[in-house]
Amino acid sequence: MMRAVHFGAGNIGRGFIGLLLSDSGYEVTFVDVNETLVGLLRERREYTVSLANESQDTVTVRGVTAISGNDAEQVAAAVAGADLVTTAVGVNILKFIAGNIASGIRRRLAAGAAPLHIIACENAIGGSTQLKEHVYSHLNEEERQQADSRVAFPDAAVDRIVPLQHHEDPLHVTVEPFYEWVVDRSSMFEGFEPVKGVHYVQQLEPYIERKLFTVNTGHCSAAYLGYLQGIATIQEAMADEAIARHVREALDETGKMLVYKYSFNAEEHTSYIAKIMERFRNPYLTDEVVRVGRSPIRKLSPNDRLVRPALQAFAGGIEPVRLAGVMAAALRFDYADDPEAAELQAAVKELGAGAALTRYTSIPEDHPVHEMVMKQYSAWKPSNTL
Numbered sequence: 259m260m261r262a263v264h265f266g267a268g269n270i271g272r273g274f275i276g277l278l279l280s281d282s283g284y285e286v287t288f289v290d291v292n293e294t295l296v297g298l299l300r301e302r303r304e305y306t307v308s309l310a311n312e313s314q315d316t317v318t319v320r321g322v323t324a325i326s327g328n329d330a331e332q333v334a335a336a337v338a339g340a341d342l343v344t345t346a347v348g349v350n351i352l353k354f355i356a357g358n359i360a361s362g363i364r365r366r367l368a369a370g371a372a373p374l375h376i377i378a379c380e381n382a383i384g385g386s387t388q389l390k391e392h393v394y395s396h397l398n399e400e401e402r403q404q405a406d407s408r409v410a411f412p413d414a415a416v417d418r419i420v421p422l423q424h425h426e427d428p429l430h431v432t433v434e435p436f437y438e439w440v441v442d443r444s445s446m447f448e449g450f451e452p453v454k455g456v457h458y459v460q461q462l463e464p465y466i467e468r469k470l471f472t473v474n475t476g477h478c479s480a481a482y483l484g485y486l487q488g489i490a491t492i493q494e495a496m497a498d499e500a501i502a503r504h505v506r507e508a509l510d511e512t513g514k515m516l517v518y519k520y521s522f523n524a525e526e527h528t529s530y531i532a533k534i535m536e537r538f539r540n541p542y543l544t545d546e547v548v549r550v551g552r553s554p555i556r557k558l559s560p561n562d563r564l565v566r567p568a569l570q571a572f573a574g575g576i577e578p579v580r581l582a583g584v585m586a587a588a589l590r591f592d593y594a595d596d597p598e599a600a601e602l603q604a605a606v607k608e609l610g611a612g613a614a615l616t617r618y619t620s621i622p623e624d625h626p627v628h629e630m631v632m633k634q635y636s637a638w639k640p641s642n643t644l
């Protein structure tokens with residue numbers, strides 16, 4: 259049986275990647291630092307996944323186990339013996355798992371093991387490439403050269419909405435029916451075994467930008483605008499006409515840019531947006547705005563879902579006023595339980611909103627998009643929203 263090691267037994271790990279890997283005949287070993295999840299997966303060797311649809315179809319994922327991410331020896335041994343390694347831990351966590359992956363690679367190289375693909379399934383452009391940089395920082399020059407021909411890090415785009423779970427069974431996970439997992443095959447070794455349900459493409463950039471700048475831009479727009487209005491869930495935010503209109507218009511801004519940049523068919527892209535708006539409204543899901551808005555510093559970073567499409571749109575002659583509005587709302591996301599929101603608010607207090615915006619987005623203070631954000635930021639005093 260083929261063996262996959264998957265880092266992160268969380269919502270995407272269990273509800274999406276682990277499920278597809280298991281469906282493709284892999285025995286999946288999850289690596290996680292949540293000892294409750296690890297203990298239960300080891301004990302039961304299975305878990306259930308339900309679809310958020312009318313019939314709540316449920317499947318049991320079998321042939322799984324887990325090891326603790328704190329057990330460096332076991333993790334390295336698992337990576338050394340794996341046929342495939344995947345991650346869904348959060349892009350900021352990749353650096354923390356890199357050391358153990360590097361130890362596993364070192365062992366593989368010494369044993370002359372088969373080539374290995376390592377795929378980071380995170381919401382980021384070049385997630386696997388980022389992981390590779392972290393892993394390579396733990397290898398010496400000779401090991402890096404050997405790894406170049408034995409280990410590949412294909413980038414990927416992953417799309418499936420999996421909200422925070424509130425079940426009695428900590429392993430059970432409810433997911434939206436839709437999914438899309440696209441992997442860059444251009445850096446993969448010949449003769450790889452395809453995972454069922456994965457779409458392999460020669461050029462990933464159009465797929466990752468379309469996904470990140472539509473699904474994730476739209477979702478975080480609903481989250482930040484909803485939060486600003488004191489709304490708790492994405493479903494309620496999307497029921498608010500002004501918010502839904504703003505989300506839609508923000509997606510028109512990214513859409514025009516994407517259609518131009520990648521020569522997408524405009525009508526098909528419009529349908530893609532409409533389908534995504536419907537996914538946000540899925541009445542069988544309850545998705546908290548504070549989950550979807552989590553990590554605002556990451557979401558405001560230059561290569562992420564707001565700044566990158568806004569600047570690309572601006573460069574192409576499109577005024578990204580709605581995207582700027584979402585950035586302004588993100589600056590007002592003061593959810594105290596989110597460490598990045600707390601850091602952002604502290605920076606706004608210390609430096610002022612304009613300088614904080616520049617610090618996290620790298621948009622210079624004299625840039626017209628900076629001005630658009632600040633204009634909206636001032637208009638959106640907490641008592642004077644949308």
Ligand SMILES: NC(=O)C1=CN([C@@H]2O[C@H](COP(=O)(O)OP(=O)(O)OC[C@H]3O[C@@H](n4cnc5c(N)ncnc54)[C@H](O)[C@@H]3O)[C@@H](O)[C@H]2O)C=CC1
Nearest residue numbers: 266268269270290291292327346347348349380381419420
């Ligand atoms: N939830 C969603 O709808 C989607 C999430 N994503 C991406 O998937 C990734 C994971 O997101 P979720 O599953 O929602 O988060 P999650 O918080 O449910 O899962 C992350 C898991 O990683 C584990 N983890 C943290 N540090 C670790 C370490 N050092 N070693 C091993 N495991 C560690 C956590 O304990 C947790 O179980 C993120 O990059 C997210 O952007 C992508 C598409 C959809």
Ligand SMILES: O=P(O)(O)OC[C@H]1O[C@](O)(CO)[C@@H](O)[C@@H]1O
Nearest residue numbers: 381416417418419420473477550
């Ligand atoms: O960690 P992030 O980037 O907020 O990831 C979660 C996001 O990804 C999505 O699943 C979209 O694929 C949304 O549910 C959510 O907005």
